[in-house]
Amino acid sequence: MDPNESAVSVPKEPAAAPQTFTRQKIFRATSEGDASKLDGLLDFLLAHDKKLTSPEFSDGKTALLNALLHLKNGKNDTIQVLLDIAEATGDLEKLVNTPYTDPYYKGQTALHVAIERRSFDHVKLLVEKGADMQAKATGRFFQYDAAGEGFYFGELPLSMAACTNQLDIVLFLLENPHRGVDVTDKDSRGNTVLHALAIIADNMEENTEEVTQIYDQILICHSKSVEAPGVDLEAIRNNQGLTPLKLTAKLGRVKLFKHLLQREFEDAATRPLSRKFTEWVYGPVHSSLYDTSFLDTNEPNSVLELLVFGSAIPNRPAMLRVEPLNSLLEQKWDKYAAKLFLINFLVYMTYMVIFTSVAFRREQGVPPFPVEGTVPGILHLSGELISLIGAAYFFYKGVISFVISPPNIKALYVDGYGEILYFLQGSILLISAAMYGCGLKHYIGPAVISLVLGWINTLHYSGGFKKLGIYHIMMQRMILGDFLRFLCIYAVFLFGFSAAILVLIEDAPHEHDEGWSSDLSIFSHLGETTLDLFGITIGMGTLHFPGHIACKDVFYFLLILYVILTHILLLTMLIAVMGRTVDRISTDSEDIWKLQRALAILNMERLLPRWLRTKLISRVAMTLRFGGGKQEPRKFFRVEEINWKKWRSDLSNVHREDPESNMMRLEMYGGNKRSELWNLQPLLGRLRGWNHTELINDP
Structure with a gap:
């Protein structure tokens, strides 16, 4: 190729366009x-x-x-x-x-x-x-x-x-x-x-x-x-x-x-993060110290109050069985709650005797009646005032109870209906007092209903005795369960057959055959018919055959059918179902009884002055301090329990430590007394019984 000849240029490919991203x-x-x-x-x-x-x-x-x-x-x-x-x-x-x-x-x-x-x-x-x-x-x-x-x-x-x-x-x-x-x-x-x-x-x-x-x-x-120092994560x-x-x-x-x-x-x-400390072990017997922080009623909204008053909380009885809550409630009962419960019972019985005496000595006529200046008259007036004050107290107590724990069906089945009955007792008597003040002579009706409720409410105090308390719990649960369902079904039959039979009754008798009664009060109106049929159901009624029936054959059929459905079928089924219910609920009736007794304990505590309540609570726990005073003192509760699955053959204090050690030294303060956890009590002196639970009182 001629060097002078210009070279043909080869065109280059265009560069790729930059990539675009979306x-x-x-x-x-x-x-x-x-x-x-x-x-x-x-x-x-x-x-x-x-x-x-x-x-x-x-x-x-x-x-x-x-x-x-x-x-x-x-x-x-x-x-x-x-x-x-x-x-x-x-x-x-x-x-x-x-x-x-x-x-x-x-x-x-x-x-x-x-x-x-x-x-x-x-x-x-x-x-x-x-x-x-x-x-x-x-x-x-x-x-x-x-x-x-x-x-x-x-x-x-x-x-x-x-x-x-x-x-x-x-x-x-x-x-x-x-x-x-x-x-x-x-x-x-x-x-x-x-x-x-x-x-x-x-x-x-x-x-x-x-x-x-x-x-x-x-x-x-x-x-x-x-x-971490100074910050308690579980206290947030x-x-x-x-x-x-x-x-x-x-x-x-x-x-x-x-x-x-x-x-x-x-x-x-x-x-120190533990809430339980094993103090000593002897065979299957364990002596443990439980931290009561957030548990007892010495602080607002405590665990005990949440469980006892929280009617919507599931597994309440099971959680109250957990130590130390179980032993804590037992100790409260033994130390002071049983005595307060007895005093409340005596006061309530005195009130009911006064209320009953006043009801017996009522005057005839249109109220209000003038006050007699005699001693009996003054005593009668005093009894009426005491009855009225008691009614006002029960009304107020019921309102407060409903505010704290609103009643519901589930709560009634577990907690019982005692608070509701007390509330009704007070409310109805206050209504009777208002009717008395307005000059209505029928004021005695609500008064006697309140009187009946008052005596029924004495069953509340059966909770102080285990056998009676469990029996009362079973009654409550059967009334709110099987018996309530029975009443709903029975009411349908009773009203339906009463209305049907009443329709067959004519205004005036047309024939007086042998065996038929001409008593016009028999099946004369719906209330009388219902009462007569109810008596037949429970076997206390008499088969009356009024002569003024429009269709005798239909009357026979209805009466026989009613007896079969109610007296034979419903009552027999109720007895069978209630028997099965007793077997089923007997296993957890003791837990429900303990729950209701815990409710009584906390209610009694709330009625006490704060200074007295604090003093009583402090007597069931002891104050311990960790780490030479670096942390706030904690309240502990001693429980002796048996664990057959965990057996130790050595007789020793499990947590015996060097008293100079700051890591696990627990100091108890009270007056001039001071002792270490590893030397709180002589071991052999603590073994008083396999199931015994005991505490060290805070001096």
Whole structure:
């Protein structure tokens, strides 16, 4: 080729146009987990001065949230790519912590999603990248409501990990070196992670084991943290004023409740977190000290008050059987409640004698009657005033009781109807007094009804005796159960047959055959007919055949059918059903009796002056202090119990420690007396009986 000849230039291919990324394209890549489809995304963002958190790349959730929602076998290669891109654009922390904006999932962050997907690796990665561990998911989906919709886990990431039984993630969040988690933080309901665990707990064995393990680990980790001194995690109250223990009681989580009351750590470092301390063991006999914090009535809204007055709480009798509540109530009864109960009984019987005497000595005529100046007249007036004051007291007491614990069908079946009967007794007598003041001579009707109710209410005091109390409980439950259902069915038959027979009765008799009565009072009106048929049902009536019946054959048929359906069928069935009910409820009648006796104990305590109530309560517990006075003193209650499944052959104080040790030294203060836990009482002097329960009185 001639060198002077100009070379023919070959045209070059045009450079590829820069790749364009849209929200749909990015979300498609993250949904598929294909990191190659994100090649060039960083250059695109830098060229257009945009970030992954820009509005055009979000539809209520970010690409990172979308990627975490599409994990496959716990992996999605686009997650690391997105984090690297965000770090390069200076938007890492914002991307990690940008929450859902949709109202249904509002507040949910990438950390929440990683925990929900049970991906420990991604949780660790997000925390390392600056994830906010106090972010709250407050959308409708995370707000459990009364209808059972939604999924409540406490809103916080730690609560979600705890409530979904991910102990490894819980421990990582608590102990990771990157950033600490505030265990005392509350959600929108005021619940901490411990409250959330109480809510999701049930009474199944597997669930209880998981929840208690995580609950204890959170307490242990919190006690080791630098923020722990002076902060009692179990003393934090939610928006309802409930601690985790109180919330557990209110929700009826009986197995978790038992664990919390009887929690005992053997390790010296964590032993102060225990609520139970084994003082000594001799064979199967254990002497234990139980922490009474939040339990007794010396503080408002205590566990005892929640259980006893909480008529809607499930498993109430079972929770009151748990130590130390069972022994605490027994001790209250033995120490002072039994005496107060006897005094109340004597006062009430005196009132009923006065009320009955006044009712017997009523005057005839139209009230009000003039007051006689004689001694009998003055005594009669005094008796009327005492009766009226008693009625006003019962009315007031009933109103207060209904405000504290509104009555419902379930509460009546367990708590009984004693408070309602007292309320009716007082109310009806007040109505009678108002009728007396208005000059109505029929005032005596309500008065005698109140008198009957008053004597029926004396059965309330049978609760002071176990045999009578259980018998009374069984009567209550049968009346509110089988007998009430029987009355509903029987009322239909009684009214229906009474109306039918009354229709057959003519206004005047037309024939007087032999064997037929001409007494016009027989089946003369609906009330008389109903009463006659009721007498036939219970076998106390007489078969009368009035002569003024329009159709004798139909009358025969109705009367025979009524006897078959009521006297033979219904009554026989009632007896059989009630017999079966007695066998069924006899097993838990003792628990119901204990519950009603506990109700009586707390009601009597409320009537006492505060100073006297505090003094009586302090006599059933002793004050101990941990760690040489570094913590507030705690009230403890001693219970001696037998555990045949746990036998120790050594005769020793289980927690005998070096008295100079500050880790497990318990000091009891009272007057000039001071003793260590390892030397509270001579051991042999404590063994008085296999089932004996005893306390050390606070001097």
